[in-house]
Amino acid sequence: MRLINKFHLAPKTGIAFVVVKGQVIRVIDTDGEQVSDIVCFVKGDTSEYLSSSRSIDYNEKIYLSTGNTLYSNLSNPMLTIIRDKVGKHDFLFAPCSQEMFQISYNIREPHPNCLDNLDLHLSYFGINKHMIPTAFNIFMNATITEDGRLRIEPPLSKAGDYIDFQAEMDLVIGITACSSLKCNNYKNTSIVVEVYDR
Numbered sequence: 001m002r003l004i005n006k007f008h009l010a011p012k013t014g015i016a017f018v019v020v021k022g023q024v025i026r027v028i029d030t031d032g033e034q035v036s037d038i039v040c041f042v043k044g045d046t047s048e049y050l051s052s053s054r055s056i057d058y059n060e061k062i063y064l065s066t067g068n069t070l071y072s073n074l075s076n077p078m079l080t081i082i083r084d085k086v087g088k089h090d091f092l093f094a095p096c097s098q099e100m101f102q103i104s105y106n107i108r109e110p111h112p113n114c115l116d117n118l119d120l121h122l123s124y125f126g127i128n129k130h131m132i133p134t135a136f137n138i139f140m141n142a143t144i145t146e147d148g149r150l151r152i153e154p155p156l157s158k159a160g161d162y163i164d165f166q167a168e169m170d171l172v173i174g175i176t177a178c179s180s181l182k183c184n185n186y187k188n189t190s191i192v193v194e195v196y197d198r
Helices: 050-061 097-104 114-126
Strands: 002-009 016-018 024-029 036-042 045-047 069-071 079-086 136-138 141-144 148-153 162-167 171-176 189-198
Touching: 002 016, 002 171, 016 114, 024 036, 024 171, 036 079, 045 141, 050 069, 050 171, 114 171, 171 189
Parallel strands: none
Antiparallel strands: 002 189, 016 171, 024 162, 024 189, 036 045, 036 136, 036 171, 069 079, 079 162, 141 148
16 A cells, blocks of 8 residues: 555544545554544535444444445445454444533533534535534444443553555545543544555
8 A cells, every 4th residue: 555645633633635436544543542533425425424324234233343334324335444453443422522521521611522623624525513424433442231321431442553444435534533531531642544545
């Protein structure tokens, strides 16, 4: 693979960019235990976007890893996971938001969050906050208890661990270094994103 682009996401920030079919997006946890949200939209038709429910349905599992495909709301393949050094990610939780910080943590003052960071960067592509779907929460370690409750535990990722996605179509990608507290083991660190030609 040939590296063609590299982004360093400081803690509690995000980025958006375009990839073409066949390119590989590598998301690297630089320090360990840091979640990164990824969403995507079809380039040229933002009404088609990443779908958590369809991806879980078609893969028949909630924990997606190497060999699994992430689908759009129109049931088209968008991303395929081709390498995964961690193997545990979440596709159930919405991107953290100002409302989440208020409801879950009673934080009422403005707080950096993934939804606002995605909105900020995706807006350059005509994508607004209300269009942003449930993200694939890279490295997030959410487990389901016997009584059906969700429990958030520290990510399993260690410093330098990464996941590679292959783009199955031309896409607008949004990625964050998650701003939440509990899912990052109560610290926020950076994420590196690399884009490769194959």
